[in-house]
Each structure stands twice: as C-alpha cells, then as structure tokens.
Amino acid sequence: MPNALLRMVVAVGGLAVSGAAFADDNVINLGMILPMTGPSASTGKQEQAGAMLYMQQHGDVVAGKKIVLIVKDDTGAPDVTKRIAEELIGNDKAKALLGFGLTPLALAVAPVATEAKVPEIVTAAGTAMITEKSPFIARTSFTLPQAAQPMAEWALKNNIKKVVTVVTDYGPGVDAEKWFSEPFTKGGGQVVEKIRVPLKNPDFAPFLQRVKDDAPDAVFVFVPSGFGAAFMKQFVDRGLDKSGVKLIGTGDVTDDDLLPQMGEAALGAITTHHYSAAHDSPENKTFVADFEKANDGMRPNFMAVGAYDGMALIYHALEATKGSTDGEALIAAMKGAKWISPRGPVSIDPDTRDIVQNIYVRKVDKVDGKLFNVEFDKVEAVKDPFKAAGN
Numbered sequence: 001m002p003n004a005l006l007r008m009v010v011a012v013g014g015l016a017v018s019g020a021a022f023a024d025d026n027v028i029n030l031g032m033i034l035p036m037t038g039p040s041a042s043t044g045k046q047e048q049a050g051a052m053l054y055m056q057q058h059g060d061v062v063a064g065k066k067i068v069l070i071v072k073d074d075t076g077a078p079d080v081t082k083r084i085a086e087e088l089i090g091n092d093k094a095k096a097l098l099g100f101g102l103t104p105l106a107l108a109v110a111p112v113a114t115e116a117k118v119p120e121i122v123t124a125a126g127t128a129m130i131t132e133k134s135p136f137i138a139r140t141s142f143t144l145p146q147a148a149q150p151m152a153e154w155a156l157k158n159n160i161k162k163v164v165t166v167v168t169d170y171g172p173g174v175d176a177e178k179w180f181s182e183p184f185t186k187g188g189g190q191v192v193e194k195i196r197v198p199l200k201n202p203d204f205a206p207f208l209q210r211v212k213d214d215a216p217d218a219v220f221v222f223v224p225s226g227f228g229a230a231f232m233k234q235f236v237d238r239g240l241d242k243s244g245v246k247l248i249g250t251g252d253v254t255d256d257d258l259l260p261q262m263g264e265a266a267l268g269a270i271t272t273h274h275y276s277a278a279h280d281s282p283e284n285k286t287f288v289a290d291f292e293k294a295n296d297g298m299r300p301n302f303m304a305v306g307a308y309d310g311m312a313l314i315y316h317a318l319e320a321t322k323g324s325t326d327g328e329a330l331i332a333a334m335k336g337a338k339w340i341s342p343r344g345p346v347s348i349d350p351d352t353r354d355i356v357q358n359i360y361v362r363k364v365d366k367v368d369g370k371l372f373n374v375e376f377d378k379v380e381a382v383k384d385p386f387k388a389a390g391n
C-alpha cells in the first residue's frame with residue numbers, strides 16, 4: 001500500500017476508534033515489559049517502536065475490542081520484570097504480556113504466566129529452553145541454535161577449518177557456542193578455544209588478544225544486541241581486522257541498529273540470522289519505510305521485528321477467539337499460526353510454541369554507501385534444533 005494511503009487508513013481508523021465508546025470489558029490491555037534503560041536499552045527502544053508500528057498499521061481494534069498497549073521499563077533487572085508482570089496482570093488486568101529484553105527477564109515471568117494462565121509472548125530473548133518453562137509461552141524472536149547451526153554448515157563449506165568461539169557467558173551465548181561447535185567439529189572442523197566473556201561490563205580486549213594469538217581462520221561471535229559496536233571497536237583496536245581472521249557469528253553482533261556506526265571493520269563479516277533490514281521483500285520494504293518514518297530515521301533491527309510479530313500473533317489469536325481473552329484459548333489459537341513477516345514466511349510450531357522461520361546467510365556490505373547485512377543464501381523453515389533433537 002502506498003504510504004499516503006496507509007496513513008489515511010490509519011487516520012480514519014483512529015478517528016472511528018476515538019469516536020466510539022468502549023465499555024471496560026471491550027478494552028483489552030496488553031503489558032509490554034522492556035529494558036528502556038541500561039545496556040540493553042536499544043532493545044527496549046526497538047521493541048517498543050516495533051509493537052507501536054504494528055498498531056499504527058493495523059489499527060487498535062481487534063474483534064470489536066480496543067487494544068491498549070501498556071509499556072513498562074524493567075531496567076533489565078529480573079526481579080523488577082517479575083514484579084511488573086504481577087502488577088500488569090493483577091492491577092491492569094493485562095490479558096497477554098510481551099517483550100523481555102534478555103533471557104533472565106523472560107524466565108522471571110514464566111511462573112507468573114503459568115499461575116495466572118496469561119500468555120507470555122517472548123519477542124526478544126533467544127535461549128532455546130525458554131518456551132519449555134511455561135505452557136503459556138510462545139516466541140516470535142528466534143533461538144540461538146536456529147541461527148548458530150547454519151553458521152557451522154556455512155563455515156564447513158567455505159574452507160574455514162580452525163575457529164575460536166567468543167560468546168557472552170549466559171544462556172544464549174552457551175547455546176550459540178554449543179550449536180556452532182558441535183556440528184562444526186562433527187563436520188571435520190576444529191574449535192581451538194572456546195572463550196566466554198561476562199555479560200556485565202564486558203571488556204573484550206584480553207579475550208581478543210587470545211584470539212589473535214590462536215591465529216584461527218575465523219572467530220565465531222555471539223554478543224547480545226546492543227553490544228556489537230563495543231566488540232567491533234576492540235576487534236579493530238587489537239588489529240584483528242587486519243590479521244586475516246574472518247569474523248563470523250549469529251547476526252546479533254552486526255545488529256542493524258548499531259551497524260551503521262561500526263565502520264569499515266565490519267565489512268565482509270558473515271553472519272546467519274532471521275532478519276536483515278535489507279531483506280528484499282515488499283513486506284519488508286513497507287516495514288522499514290514506515291518504521292523509519294515513525295522513528296526519526298531509526299533503522300529497524302531484529303528486535304523491532306520480534307515485537308512487531310509478537311503483536312501480529314496476539315492480533316491473530318484474538319481474531320481466532322473472536323475477542324475472548326481466555327489464556328488457554330489464546331495460546332491454543334497461537335499454535336500453528338502462520339503469516340508473512342517482514343523477515344519472510346513464519347509460523348508457530350504447534351508442539352514447541354517456538355517460531356519456525358528462514359535463516360539467512362548474510363555478508364556486511366555497502367548499499368548506497370551504508371553498511372547492511374546483505375542476504376545471499378538461506379535455509380528455509382528452520383525449527384529450533386534444540387527441541388528437534390528431543391530436548
């Protein structure tokens with residue numbers, strides 16, 4: 001839809017909504033909990049903007065009910081996330097929760113979701129086992145095994161024989177390390193060192209010196225969204241960009257939010273991930289244009305898409321239940337849901353409640369003078385390998 005037309009439809013829809021009176025039981029509150037401050041604040045900002053864009057494009061009435069999105073800052077502290085979740089359900093009568101910028105924050109809410117029978121939509125975190133912690137969890141982000149395993153396969157096919165892994169030392173980093181290293185060594189590759197860097201106040205410099213000393217063909221990296229620029233700066237400071245060590249990883253390190261500021265050192269990095277702002281589809285072109293317009297030119301990253309699709313999943317479920325907010329009915333309606341996301345076709349695996357999606361192989365390159373993750377290959381409809389392996 002051309003932008004002018006889209007704006008008109010939203011404006012007309014908005015007028016109709018504010019003109020109609022909604023009785024309290026025709027208002028559905030959704031609670032979004034995000035780190036809006038601290039080192040993962042970029043995730044909060046991107047996620048909030050993604051959810052709001054979905055509502056701007058699709059209106060705020062679903063199955064005759066008015067949707068109200070309540071956004072709260074948990075500062076990245078799990079005890080705060082949990083308390084806010086309880087308040088959103090107890091005081092605001094939220095009928096679904098979404099967001100959670102890091103794995104420990106998503107995990108903190110799992111028992112609350114189970115107890116209250118309220119769906120928890122994980123739109124950012126990526127540790128594989130999260131969805132197993134409550135039958136009320138569904139995920140629209142990704143899992144690290146989903147992205148890391150295809151990276152191992154690409155490395156094996158592209159003459160990379162000796163690798164050092166560097167990951168942030170918590171759930172998603174441990175998943176990334178395992179799901180890269182195991183298939184890579186099984187296929188004949190060698191992981192010469194596995195380095196884990198603390199999540200809090202990471203100083204990559206001493207670890208990168210070790211990588212340089214090991215002189216591998218490539219360094220495989222996972223750092224959470226928001227940390228990539230600091231990693232890249234120290235990569236350059238240690239001279240690794242000129243050392244012939246190739247940079248590979250899951251797409252978190254070349255996050256679209258930070259990539260424009262990373263500079264030439266990022267050029268040529270190969271990553272596997274589910275979303276790039278450069279993804280070539282009509283849905284993504286509209287998404288990126290509308291997102292930039294609504295957010296002062298900010299480029300959407302995979303966090304924005306996770307939240308956008310989290311809203312898509314909630315809207316889909318409410319339509320399927322004809323506006324019923326019964327938590328069991330909502331989660332049942334989410335299982336098997338399918339739609340076209342800005343990232344490509346996606347569905348919710350009815351057995352695991354995890355997203356099934358394409359994983360793209362991308363190379364950092366310049367497009368119109370700006371750095372992008374340019375997709376050049378893909379593995380279609382990837383299920384989370386951790387659960388596919390019977391975990």
Ligand code: PHB
Pocket residue numbers: 101102103104124125126127172223224225252
């Ligand atoms: C997580 O904490 O699960 C997480 C956060 C940021 C990422 C990936 C995973 O980029």
